[in-house]
Amino acid sequence: NAGVTQTPKFQVLKTGQSMTLQCAQDMNHNSMYWYRQDPGMGLRLIYYSASEGTTDKGEVPNGYNVSRLNKREFSLRLESAAPSQTSVYFCASLRLAGGIDTQYFGPGTRLTVL
Amino acid sequence: DAKTTQPTSMDCAEGRAANLPCNHSTISGNEYVYWYRQIHSQGPQYIIHGLKNNETNEMASLIITEDRKSSTLILPHATLRDTAVYYCIVRFSNAGGTSYGKLTFGQGTILTVHP
Numbered sequence: 001n002a003g004v005t006q007t008p009k010f011q012v013l014k015t016g017q018s019m020t021l022q023c024a025q026d027m028n029h030n031s032m033y034w035y036r037q038d039p040g041m042g043l044r045l046i047y048y049s050a051s052e053g054t055t056d057k058g059e060v061p062n063g064y065n066v067s068r069l070n071k072r073e074f075s076l077r078l079e080s081a082a083p084s085q086t087s088v089y090f091c092a093s094l095r096l097a098g099g100i101d102t103q104y105f106g107p108g109t110r111l112t113v114l
Numbered sequence: 115d116a117k118t119t120q121p122t123s124m125d126c127a128e129g130r131a132a133n134l135p136c137n138h139s140t141i142s143g144n145e146y147v148y149w150y151r152q153i154h155s156q157g158p159q160y161i162i163h164g165l166k167n168n169e170t171n172e173m174a175s176l177i178i179t180e181d182r183k184s185s186t187l188i189l190p191h192a193t194l195r196d197t198a199v200y201y202c203i204v205r206f207s208n209a210g211g212t213s214y215g216k217l218t219f220g221q222g223t224i225l226t227v228h229p
Contacts, residue, residue: 042220045216090158107157
């Protein structure tokens, strides 16, 4: 199993450009998440998808949109990138077993907006 | 979710046990203690969780005090690869509604394992 994969690994954008961050998981998990991590900070939740066909806002959703394309894939879109969106973006999926949920994270996308 | 307090940083010698404390004095009866870690430039990794009893798995042990107001993560034989930020998170498991599965990460403890 590849687990959670993210593309691209690195990206540099100019202010105002748009892009989509891709995430896929092969563990048949229902729920998926997008986080951002700024330097020296903990992770903050941007959006999540509890199940295929549903998405909900997290803590810091402004400036982002998401699409849960199917059970495997959950993408994050920046329509008009701003320097404040320079961050590392992590995707995660959730394993639920015996009433206990644990999250599996991807390797991250390092985004710089100039 | 209950608030947690962890030391900013800790050091440990390779091969020795690393004991990482976490205070969660406002924990409620149904909240679990979870530990994740983040090795530099990687995504966070689940380590262990517990409710009341002490827990052990292949990665670590978790000791929870009887009043559940604090806990300690123990890495029994720390290696250089255990150098990471360790996050203690207290939350309801299988949370539903608007916070479904949500993890709230604080600052964590930077553990540095020295040769």
